[in-house]
Amino acid sequence: xxxxxxxxxxxxxxxxxxxxxxxxxxxxxxxxxxxxxxxxxxxxxxxxxxxxxxxxxxxxxxxxxxxxxxxxxxxxxxxxxxxxxxxxxxxxxxxxxxxxxxxxxxxxxxxxxxxxxxxxxxxxxxxxxxxxxxxxxxxxxxxxxxxxxxxxxxxxxxxxxxxxxxxxxxxxxxxxxxxxxxxxxxxxxxxxxxxxxxxxxxxxxxxxxxxxxxxxxxxxxxxxxxxxxxxxxxxxxxxxxxxxxxxx
Amino acid sequence: xxxxxxxxxxxxxxxxxxxxxxxxxxxxxxxxxxxxxxxxxxxxxxxxxxxxxxxxxxxxxxxxxxxxxxxxxxxxxxxxxxxxxxxxxxxxxxxxxxxxxxxxxxxxxxxxxxxxxxxxxxxxxxxxxxxxxxxxxxxxxxxxxxxxxxxxxxxxxxxxxxxxxxxxxxxxxxxxxxxxxxxxxxxxxxxxxxxxxxxxxxxxxxxxxxxxxxxxxxxxxxxxxxxxxxxxxxxxxxxxxxxxxxxx
DNA sequence: CGCAATATTGAGCGCGATCAAGTATGGTGG
DNA sequence: CCACCATACTTGATCGCGCTCAATATTGCG
Numbered sequence: 001x002x003x004x005x006x007x008x009x010x011x012x013x014x015x016x017x018x019x020x021x022x023x024x025x026x027x028x029x030x031x032x033x034x035x036x037x038x039x040x041x042x043x044x045x046x047x048x049x050x051x052x053x054x055x056x057x058x059x060x061x062x063x064x065x066x067x068x069x070x071x072x073x074x075x076x077x078x079x080x081x082x083x084x085x086x087x088x089x090x091x092x093x094x095x096x097x098x099x100x101x102x103x104x105x106x107x108x109x110x111x112x113x114x115x116x117x118x119x120x121x122x123x124x125x126x127x128x129x130x131x132x133x134x135x136x137x138x139x140x141x142x143x144x145x146x147x148x149x150x151x152x153x154x155x156x157x158x159x160x161x162x163x164x165x166x167x168x169x170x171x172x173x174x175x176x177x178x179x180x181x182x183x184x185x186x187x188x189x190x191x192x193x194x195x196x197x198x199x200x201x202x203x204x205x206x207x208x209x210x211x212x213x214x215x216x217x218x219x220x221x222x223x224x225x226x227x228x229x230x231x232x233x234x235x236x237x238x239x240x241x242x243x244x245x246x247x248x
Numbered sequence: 249x250x251x252x253x254x255x256x257x258x259x260x261x262x263x264x265x266x267x268x269x270x271x272x273x274x275x276x277x278x279x280x281x282x283x284x285x286x287x288x289x290x291x292x293x294x295x296x297x298x299x300x301x302x303x304x305x306x307x308x309x310x311x312x313x314x315x316x317x318x319x320x321x322x323x324x325x326x327x328x329x330x331x332x333x334x335x336x337x338x339x340x341x342x343x344x345x346x347x348x349x350x351x352x353x354x355x356x357x358x359x360x361x362x363x364x365x366x367x368x369x370x371x372x373x374x375x376x377x378x379x380x381x382x383x384x385x386x387x388x389x390x391x392x393x394x395x396x397x398x399x400x401x402x403x404x405x406x407x408x409x410x411x412x413x414x415x416x417x418x419x420x421x422x423x424x425x426x427x428x429x430x431x432x433x434x435x436x437x438x439x440x441x442x443x444x445x446x447x448x449x450x451x452x453x454x455x456x457x458x459x460x461x462x463x464x465x466x467x468x469x470x471x472x473x474x475x476x477x478x479x480x481x482x483x484x485x486x487x488x489x490x491x492x493x494x495x496x
Numbered sequence: 497c498g499c500a501a502t503a504t505t506g507a508g509c510g511c512g513a514t515c516a517a518g519t520a521t522g523g524t525g526g
Numbered sequence: 527c528c529a530c531c532a533t534a535c536t537t538g539a540t541c542g543c544g545c546t547c548a549a550t551a552t553t554g555c556g
Contacts, residue, residue, distance in 0.1 A: 072393070075489050078401045082393035093386055100390060127375055134382045137389060138341055142348060144392040145320070145330035151399035152447025153326045156544065191503060199400025204544055206504055223503060223553075241323045404512065439535060452512055454536055471521085471535060 011041070016112075021088035022062040023136060026128045034126070038118045044068075044105040050091070051103040059113040060092030066109030067188045070101040071196060081197040082144070086170070090136055094120045106189050151199045154239050159198040160208045161237040164218065168228055183231055187224040212237075259289070264360075269336035270310040271384060274376045282374070286366045292316075292353040298339070299351040307361040308340030314357030315436045318349040319444060329445040330392070334418070338384055342368045354437050399447045402487050407446040408456045409485040412466065416476055431479055435472040460485075 013019060013032050024035055041064070044050050050068060051057070063085050070083035082101060085091060091103060091111070123130045150162055171185040189197070195205045212218045217234050219227040228234050235242045261267060261280050272283055289312070292298055298316060299305070311333050318331035330349060333339060339351060339359070371378045398410055419433040437445070443453045460466045465482050467475040476482050483490045 070393075072397050074397070074401065074487050076487070078487075080397040080400045082396045095383060095386075101393070123379075124375075127372075127378070130375070130378055130382060131371070134378060134385060135343060137382060137385045138343075141385060141389045141392060144389060144396065145318075145349070148330045148392065148396055148399055149320050149322070149328040151396055152328045153322065201545060202503075203505085203546085207544090210504075239322050239324070239326075449513060450535080451514080451537085455512090458536075 012036075013039075016064070018062060018064055018088040018112075022112075023090050023129060023132050024062070026132045027126070028128065031122075031126050031128060034122060035114070038114050038122075040113050042111050042113055044109045044111070046105055046107050048105045049102065050105055050109070050111070051099045051101075053099055053102050055099050056097055057092055057099045057116055059115050060090070060094065060119050061111040061113040063087050063089045063091065064110040064112050066105060066107040068103055068105045068107075068109050069189075069193065069197070070103055072101055079196045080199065081193070082147075083140070084197070090133065092116065094123055094133070106193060156198075156200055156204050156208050157211070157237060158239040159200060160194075160205065160212065161217070161234050162240070163194060163198060164212075164226065164228070165231070165235050165238055168226070168231065168234075182227055182229045184225070184227045187226055191223070260284075261287075264312070266310060266312055266336040266360075270360075271338050271377060271380050272310070274380045275374070276376065279370075279374050279376060282370065283362065286362050286370075288361050290359050290361055292357045292359070294353055294355050296353045297350065298353055298357070298359070299347045299349075301347055301350050303347050304345055305340055305347045305364055307363050308338065308342065308367050309359040309361040311335050311337045311339065312358040312360050314353065314355040316351055316353045316355075316357050317437075317441065317445070318351055320349055327444045328447065329441070330395075331388070332445070338381065340364065342371055342381070354441055404446075404448055404452050404456050405459070405485060406487040407448060408442075408453065408460065409465070409482050410488070411442060411446060412460075412474065412476065413479070413483050413486055416474070416479065416482075431476045433474060435474055439471070 013024065013036050016022075019025070024032060027035065042061075044066075053072065065087055068085040068091070069081050070085065071079055071081040073079050085103070093100065094116070123133065150159055154162065167187060168183050168185055172183055187194075191202050191205050191209075194200075195202045198205070209218070209220070213220055216229070217237060219229065221227065232242070261272065261284050264270075267273070272280060275283065290309075292314075301320065313335055316333040316339070317329050318333065319327055319329040321327050333351070341348065342364070371381065398407055402410065415435060416431050416433055420431055435442075439450050439453050439457075442448075443450045446453070457466070457468070461468055464477070465485060467477065469475065480490070
């Protein structure tokens with residue numbers, strides 16, 4: 001029944017790299033083994049759709065590796081991304097039959113999937129999972145609201161610098177780099193994806209990237225390789241209060 | 249210790265008008281009586297601040313009546329509202345010491361407050377509350393994401409018609425009006441509040457309201473009394489898929 | 497190498513912001 | 527009851543950021 005879609009057929013939860021950040025983070029060993037019974041892995045290539053808005057939701061999942069986006073589309077074709085899914089993030093909404101957003105892989109993605117019904121039952125009788133999911137959902141809500149500020153009130157330059165600073169710092173923390181000396185990373189998304197995430201057009205994204213390069217705020221090696229010589233300088237352009245954020 | 253701030257000192261939960269929609273909706277009688285022990289009412293006048301961003305959060309609360317807003321402010325003063333709190337909505341984030349947004353009453357508001365620590369303990373040992381809070385938070389997340397689409401991709405006219413349609417339909421459902429023949433309601437917020445909610449300026453809001461009036465989409469009697477002769481006509485201007493939304 | 501997809505650059509325009517008056521509206525005290 | 531003032535809202539003139547349309551350049555891939 002459970003069709004293996006991937007080469008990595010099985011991995012023990014104990015060995016999982018998102019073990020202590022995902023929805024299963026606070027599970028006891030016996031809870032974990034129940035999850036282990038209903039989980040299965042799937043992978044999707046960059047560009048592949050994972051779920052379509054309006055479809056029936058057969059499974060929920062944790063992102064194990066790679067990246068995906070949540071987006072909505074207006075009848076006339078305008079697109080707005082409403083979420084970025086990175087390792088340990090949760091996909092799907094318990095208690096809802098239909099998918100509310102398009103979910104698309106922007107890098108090769110591995111998911112740890114749970115069939116929806118068994119997972120919903122586990123929420124009911126496993127408080128740890130429900131509590132963890134609540135905390136994660138509250139975090140997502142805060143991220144969404146910070147993004148509302150960006151979309152509603154920030155200029156194009158501020159939007160771009162916010163995104164670069166976000167991705168840059170996240171990548172650095174993943175690789176334990178220190179932030180002081182030049183930070184280098186790969187952008188996980190195309191110019192079009194950036195535009196849809198920031199509420200801009202491709203052309204404006206491109207122009208602002210060029211402007212930031214000319215101003216010495218960033219350096220580009222290929223379109224997706226970005227170097228930030230002075231992170232504080234970049235963050236001074238975001239419009240945010242920069243105090244205390246350098247600690248992360 | 250618990251200082252009564254209001255004339256309505258006490259109300260039995262059983263008689264509460266948000267009893268079956270708020271965070272307490274799925275509570276059993278014994279759980280409800282525990283909540284009843286730690287609850288107290290407070291009222292705030294229109295314009296009064298309820299919480300300030302960064303302050304310590306002493307209590308969480310349900311909105312019983314009236315309306316309040318959540319907003320964030322950039323260092324240079326730009327404001328973006330990130331949430332609208334109406335009766336049955338929940339204020340505060342369990343497990344977090346500091347308030348993440350400014351909370352301001354935009355109408356006279358009555359809150360059903362719970363001191364934070366006792367409430368957090370109840371979440372741990374009362375699954376019904378945690379589950380209800382999870383469902384409500386997921387709903388809020390969906391609303392926030394729909395608002396991201398509005399802020400990032402919609403025109404000023406679409407933004408205004410979305411807001412009017414939202415408030416109008418909600419008011420109608422509260423008063424059990426049928427939607428077909430002219431719908432009339434009071435706008436609960438100023439032009440400035442509308443602007444901050446929609447990511448626009450006051451002037452643009454005002455101009456779009458005038459334009460909609462001249463186009464016969466809305467009628468104005470005083471600045472806050474709004475009549476919508478043809479709701480379908482208004483909704484055709486929102487940019488959304490209008491199918492199926494008229495049922496609500 | 498050749499093609500397709502992606503990104504950059506340019507010219508011009510228009511939507512919504514800004515700056516600036518002007519007009520209700522509502523509360524207060526004489 | 528009305529004159530007064532503060533606040534909220536509307537309207538007008540102009541500006542400029544980001545969009546549109548269009549051409550060119552670059553990248554990635556068979």
